[in-house]
Amino acid sequence: xxxxxxxxxxxxxxxxxxxxxxxxxxxxxxxxxxxxxxxxxxxxxxxxxxxxxxxxxxxxxxxxxxxxxxxxxxxxxxxxxxxxxxxxxxxxxxxxxxxxxxxxxxxxxxxxxxxxxxxxxxxxxxxxxxxxxxxxxxxxxxxxxxxxxxxxxxxxxxxxxxxxxxxxxxxxxxxxxxxxxxxxxxxxxxxxxxxxxxxxxxxxxxxxxxxxxxxxxxxxxxxxxxxxxxxxxxxxxxxxxxxxxxxxxxxxxx
Amino acid sequence: xxxxxxxxxxxxxxxxxxxxxxxxxxxxxxxxxxxxxxxxxxxxxxxxxxxxxxxxxxxxxxxxxxxxxxxxxxxxxxxxxxxxxxxxxxxxxxxxxxxxxxxxxxxxxxxxxxxxxxxxxxxxxxxxxxxxxxxxxxxxxxxxxxxxxxxxxxxxxxxxxxxxxxx
Numbered sequence: 001x002x003x004x005x006x007x008x009x010x011x012x013x014x015x016x017x018x019x020x021x022x023x024x025x026x027x028x029x030x031x032x033x034x035x036x037x038x039x040x041x042x043x044x045x046x047x048x049x050x051x052x053x054x055x056x057x058x059x060x061x062x063x064x065x066x067x068x069x070x071x072x073x074x075x076x077x078x079x080x081x082x083x084x085x086x087x088x089x090x091x092x093x094x095x096x097x098x099x100x101x102x103x104x105x106x107x108x109x110x111x112x113x114x115x116x117x118x119x120x121x122x123x124x125x126x127x128x129x130x131x132x133x134x135x136x137x138x139x140x141x142x143x144x145x146x147x148x149x150x151x152x153x154x155x156x157x158x159x160x161x162x163x164x165x166x167x168x169x170x171x172x173x174x175x176x177x178x179x180x181x182x183x184x185x186x187x188x189x190x191x192x193x194x195x196x197x198x199x200x201x202x203x204x205x206x207x208x209x210x211x212x213x214x215x216x217x218x219x220x221x222x223x224x225x226x227x228x229x230x231x232x233x234x235x236x237x238x239x240x241x242x243x244x245x246x247x248x249x250x251x252x253x254x
Numbered sequence: 255x256x257x258x259x260x261x262x263x264x265x266x267x268x269x270x271x272x273x274x275x276x277x278x279x280x281x282x283x284x285x286x287x288x289x290x291x292x293x294x295x296x297x298x299x300x301x302x303x304x305x306x307x308x309x310x311x312x313x314x315x316x317x318x319x320x321x322x323x324x325x326x327x328x329x330x331x332x333x334x335x336x337x338x339x340x341x342x343x344x345x346x347x348x349x350x351x352x353x354x355x356x357x358x359x360x361x362x363x364x365x366x367x368x369x370x371x372x373x374x375x376x377x378x379x380x381x382x383x384x385x386x387x388x389x390x391x392x393x394x395x396x397x398x399x400x401x402x403x404x405x406x407x408x409x410x411x412x413x414x415x416x417x418x419x420x421x
Binding site: 001004013014017018020021024025027028029031032101102103105106107108110138146148153173174175 | 276279280283284286287291292323324326327328329330331332333334335338381383384385386389393
């Protein structure tokens, strides 16, 4: 217990146990898969057509945004060239994975993905959905990997408030919320502010949205504000997620 | 001893014991996937208690340890924490299993509810689960659900053992 708790020495043992549990999880998720399959089969053609049209529109909008993004990258490179500094734009490789198993209980909050070490998915890789950061991979077996969600009570990550740039630590509460620590009382924080990853700690890349502030309490006895935020990622609903690779595609602009 | 348990050797029913353990782990996994898992007692514990009382020549510590480790892997808790709780409960059952076998199924259900209460108390101390307001009631009601489930499980396993092994 001590070896696992303090040193993560038993990581291989846990991976072996998770590999043993893989077929059991497959069997256990079969009723849910069957339900989804039946539901999908009964979805009307009109609904599918509508969804298809919606997706096409979204792709078009995203492509337009991507063009702007490329222009901005070039603009930054030009400005950095004028200032005489070396620009470095990191764009990360991603892998698409499907959520196989979701667990939210008072002890832990995690996801199981259908990509494992055979797909070069390993520990400390970040998982996001279309809205924001979901968590990080903590164990991987040859065919699956387990993601510790940002709402897990054992999870903490360095973040900053997008509007003010103020840094803090975001910790899971064990429910569908997170708490932001170390924000002094005199800060200009408001409900609705977006919290994004700060890039400190070198696990989570900087600039990804994480949560939105939903409640701010100021206690007389505490020097810091008590801030509760709601994750922007769809932790419960997400079916397809993106696993960010640790290897970065670095584009240098000298 | 009594007619409440079938007199058998473990070697005669090894495959049945293993398959029921496998089934219990699958049910526990389904319960973890469902959000209402707080009310459901761990089936692997119930099965472990039944087979510990059924086969008095074995200690069942290996089964308790392995099931506990699987539970730790399933719930993403510290490896060995559930294994320790399972072994503690198995030890308590080992001390009183001859007395337990002499009870009626209803009396056994109350004993099992007490064991599940110990399980919840140890879980609370070791894991400090983050319970919301409404979840405290569910958390402490789990032994009562175990009390209701035990007669069904015990009678079903006894019937299954008789049907598959003795006939």
